[in-house]
Amino acid sequence: MKIILFEDEKWSGFLPLVYTRPVGDLRFGILKMSEKWGHVFNATVSHITRPYLQECFPIASVESGIYINARLHPEPNIIEAIEELKDDEALMMGDILLAAKFYDSSSLDVSRFFQKEYEGSPFLLEKITDLFSRNGEAIQYDFVLIKKGEISSPLHASNTIIGSPDQLFLSEGAKVWASTINTTDGPVYIGPDAEVMEGSHIRGPFALCDHSTLKMGAKVYGPTTIGPNCKVGGEVSNSIFHGYSNKAHDGFLGNSIIGEWCNLGADTNNSNLKNNYSNVKIWSYALNQYMDTDLTFCGLIMGDHSKCGINTMLNTGTMVGISSNIFGGDFPPKHIPSFSWGGSDGFETYDLQKSFATMEKVMSRRNLTLSPEIKKMLTEVFRLSEPHRALTTQSQE
Secondary structure, three states: OEEEEEOOHHHHHHOOHHHOOOHHHOEOOOOEHHHHHHHHHOOEEEEEOOHHHHOOOOOOOOOEEEEEEOOEOOOHHHHHHHHOOOOOEEEEEOOEEEEEEEEOOOOOOHHHOEEEEOOOOOOEOOOOOHHHHOHHHHHHHHHHHHHOOOOOOOOOOOOEEEOOHHHEEEOOOOEEOOOEEEOOOOOEEEOOOOEEOOOOEEEOOEEEOOOOEEOOOOEEEOOEEEOOOOEEOOEEEOOEEOOOOEEOOOOEEEOOEEOOOOEEOOOOEEOOEOOOOOOOEEEEOOOOEEEEOOOOEOOEEEOOOOEEOOOOEEOOOEEEOOOOEEOOOOOOOOEEOOOEEEEOOEEEEOOHHHHHHHHHHHHHOOOOOOOHHHHHHHHHHHHHOHHHHOOOOOOOO
């Protein structure tokens, strides 16, 4: 079985996170969208994405397989409907292509398929804030998927568990010391070789992925996901970290999404609730203006390789692009374009080569390199984001 995840016209609603990855590579729940479908069908998964990303995320060479909309989350009814597809049949919801089974062709042209209407209500990601707003559902689903047929490692006696022990899963090599874990509202997953240091307090749904560390005395409210190779401390609520990102010190992060290779300096805090309790607005790359999230709680969304200095204050609904560096006192603007350097006193363009030099230093600490393919991709992101940096005024909604 070969699966190809494709992006539809709503991909831009997930910027800036998808500047550097296809929609199908977003982490949602415990797993990435691609990993979920790989688990479900025991299949290899590749992506159809924008041309400048395709070299970093190549399409598998296949003659037959299944196209699946990258925004579509697996659940029993949709899985059954996809399994029932015959060759050259497509599953539709109105004019939205959900999935299609192809044979002897890899052309994604809806008109070539016999179209079947899906009668259920699919779990489709509609906008970027869905990632944290619906993360609890995704963690619940992934927990069952990962736990199936597996046996949890034992929990050390120094810990206190509240709720059902069946809702706690420790992978091989996971270490948890002298902490409290509450599974009353959802499961808690600790990945391979991940560590929860002593004095931490965790309320599910929660996922700490492989090789990540929850620092001493951390307080985590679910639903929260900490992706692989991260270090997180302080207070975190209803947030997602992708991979290789750090919030190693005290400070609050809530209702937020952090990309890969990000770093939040000591005592960085974000607001996730406005003083007047009105809906939070965030910058929309698709509309090129601020839009209402219809949410009372919404914090920080930060793209890959961005960083902020110590004591940084971030307002409700702050949107930070790729490879930006934020520092200084007072609140910076709510929309910080990619490759920006500065703070509340203003920003200048972060030189591309200087940003590469920083990325190389950061990645080398994890014994990884910044490949020519990634540099080429980021160079295109730098070009694509130039119109946003050229804005001279930014509304503070």
